[in-house]
Amino acid sequence: MTSQLTTTTIGESLHTLTQPIRHAATGPDGSPCDVYVPPLLPEQLGDRAFCSEIGIRYPYLGGSMAKGISSIAMVEELGTAGMLGFFGAAGLPFSAVETAVDQLTDAAFPCGFNLIHSPHEPDLEAALAELYISKGVRLVEASAFLALTLPLVRYRTHGIHRAENGGIITPNRIIAKVSREELAERFFSPPPEKFLRQLVDEGAITAEQAELAALIPMAQEVTAEADSGGHTDNRPAMALFPTIASLADRLEQKFGYSCKLRVGLAGGIATPAAAAAAFAMGAAYIMTGSVNQACVESGTSDAVRKMLAETRQADVSMAPAADMFEMGVTVQVLKRGTMFPMRAAKLYDLYRAHDCLDSIPTAERDKLEKTFFQAPLADIWRDTKAFFLKRDPRQVERAERDPKHLMALVFRWYLGQAAHWAKDGAPGRTMDYQVWCGPAMGAFNEWAAGSFLEAPEQRRVATVARNIQFGAAVLTRANILRYQNVRLPADFAIKPLEDLQIKEYLA
Numbered sequence: 001m002t003s004q005l006t007t008t009t010i011g012e013s014l015h016t017l018t019q020p021i022r023h024a025a026t027g028p029d030g031s032p033c034d035v036y037v038p039p040l041l042p043e044q045l046g047d048r049a050f051c052s053e054i055g056i057r058y059p060y061l062g063g064s065m066a067k068g069i070s071s072i073a074m075v076e077e078l079g080t081a082g083m084l085g086f087f088g089a090a091g092l093p094f095s096a097v098e099t100a101v102d103q104l105t106d107a108a109f110p111c112g113f114n115l116i117h118s119p120h121e122p123d124l125e126a127a128l129a130e131l132y133i134s135k136g137v138r139l140v141e142a143s144a145f146l147a148l149t150l151p152l153v154r155y156r157t158h159g160i161h162r163a164e165n166g167g168i169i170t171p172n173r174i175i176a177k178v179s180r181e182e183l184a185e186r187f188f189s190p191p192p193e194k195f196l197r198q199l200v201d202e203g204a205i206t207a208e209q210a211e212l213a214a215l216i217p218m219a220q221e222v223t224a225e226a227d228s229g230g231h232t233d234n235r236p237a238m239a240l241f242p243t244i245a246s247l248a249d250r251l252e253q254k255f256g257y258s259c260k261l262r263v264g265l266a267g268g269i270a271t272p273a274a275a276a277a278a279f280a281m282g283a284a285y286i287m288t289g290s291v292n293q294a295c296v297e298s299g300t301s302d303a304v305r306k307m308l309a310e311t312r313q314a315d316v317s318m319a320p321a322a323d324m325f326e327m328g329v330t331v332q333v334l335k336r337g338t339m340f341p342m343r344a345a346k347l348y349d350l351y352r353a354h355d356c357l358d359s360i361p362t363a364e365r366d367k368l369e370k371t372f373f374q375a376p377l378a379d380i381w382r383d384t385k386a387f388f389l390k391r392d393p394r395q396v397e398r399a400e401r402d403p404k405h406l407m408a409l410v411f412r413w414y415l416g417q418a419a420h421w422a423k424d425g426a427p428g429r430t431m432d433y434q435v436w437c438g439p440a441m442g443a444f445n446e447w448a449a450g451s452f453l454e455a456p457e458q459r460r461v462a463t464v465a466r467n468i469q470f471g472a473a474v475l476t477r478a479n480i481l482r483y484q485n486v487r488l489p490a491d492f493a494i495k496p497l498e499d500l501q502i503k504e505y506l507a
């Protein structure tokens with residue numbers, strides 16, 4: 001097919017999302033053959049029913065980022081822009097989460113909170129679930145679960161009842177983030193019977209509520225999390241998403257739910273192309289993380305924002321995680337401009353090789369005290385002990401019986417502090433900054449290079465989000481043209497646009 005559409009105006013036409021493109025062309029056999037591209041708005045890319053159930057306009061979710069990095073301000077910005085933000089409750093003191101809940105639950109926009117599985121602190125997980133129930137939080141992002149837990153089931157089933165028309169109303173919604181099929185299956189299944197029985201025995205729900213709960217999925221939406229910042233299984237999005245999506249179809253049939261099971265995609269999304277690919281695979285919504293940390297609203301330091309703005313694709317690596325250090329669990333972090341991944345790996349190697357701090361060779365220990373800890377290890381243990389005596393005295397008892405556990409707690413002090421030094425922008429500790437980050441960051445920087453979004457101080461979370469979605473819609477339309485054998489001009493590109501320019505295109 002030939003077409004005169006390869007003109008300088010084609011880019012403009014593709015960007016004018018509200019207008020169809022119609023063009024009379026000639027097919028290979030000389031017969032007339034019309035080219036057509038429908039209007040396509042960013043809000044049409046995902047699952048419209050999902051958006052309307054949640055009360056958002058755009059299928060765009062800002063994922064939870066621990067220690068308030070996905071801050072109150074970030075949740076507000078996304079919410080007022082018609083998207084959904086999750087407050088990063090993990091790793092924060094209970095009172096800080098309570099403050100955020102109080103500030104956000106009466107807001108005029110939907111928002112959610114992270115409910116993270118805490119294998120070391122089951123009481124904290126239960127307390128958070130209770131807080132969310134008592135304060136009327138209607139949406140949580142459940143993450144890091146290896147299996148379902150009683151507090152999570154309690155949250156989901158609280159207030160379940162039948163509507164007058166016979167439908168089941170479940171006021172509390174869970175969007176579960178997983179990177180494995182087995183876990184997706186647990187979340188897409190009804191709550192386990194043993195937990196429902198236990199909740200009935202405890203008087204938390206009635207027998208009738210337990211019967212209703214057996215008819216609903218734990219989570220109607222699962223976010224498939226591919227290679228991302230922070231905790232990740234490094235799965236490729238292209239392989240993970242179709243598997244979880246087909247599981248959703250199978251389980252919806254198997255359980256005969258009255259509601260639709262949906263799958264969103266997270267991990268690696270920070271450009272229009274990545275977002276377009278996610279929606280092309282059928283994602284109900286997309287979720288971003290790394291790119292949001294680089295935005296002005298995030299609860300990190302300007303020093304980290306600057307480092308993130310300079311990050312390239314390969315500047316990330318896996319490093320031991322503070323929370324599951326002994327188990328060898330790793331997280332994806334920034335490696336450019338910090339020595340954290342190497343230093344954390346060194347600590348893990350020492351932990352594996354020795355039974356206690358005293359068996360580490362003197363030269364090695366001196367190096368640790370001078371560079372990593374910048375204090376005698378005895379002082380670090382004194383402070384760590386004081387911390388755990390308040391927070392969880394069982395850790396101290398165990399460390400005093402088991403010197404290897406004491407070593408783990410001391411090493412975990414470094415890993416934990418490294419995240420705080422980064423978040424606070426501690427000037428003398430740049431080489432130790434622990435910054436969770438995935439390859440999406442480098443992809444965004446490459447895309448934004450040379451535009452106003454190159455500067456860290458210009459990166460507003462809603463502007464970035466609008467650009468990713470707007471660009472995804474333009475790209476999707478461009479692909480529709482390509483599939484009709486229309487050549488795009490060599491200089492066709494989707495560039496970051498100011499909010500006003502996007503508005504004008506959508507007018």
Ligand SMILES: Cc1cc2nc3c(=O)[nH]c(=O)nc-3n(C[C@H](O)[C@H](O)[C@H](O)COP(=O)(O)O)c2cc1C
Pocket residue numbers: 062063064065066067069088089090114116141142143144177225227228229230231266267268269287288289290291293435436437438439440
């Ligand atoms: C700094 C940072 C902190 C994060 N903390 C959490 C967390 O506490 N809970 C959680 O569920 N996900 C957490 N995540 C994952 C994000 O919510 C999101 O799923 C992920 O970043 C998406 O992939 P991307 O980094 O490739 O955009 C974190 C990610 C980053 C970058």
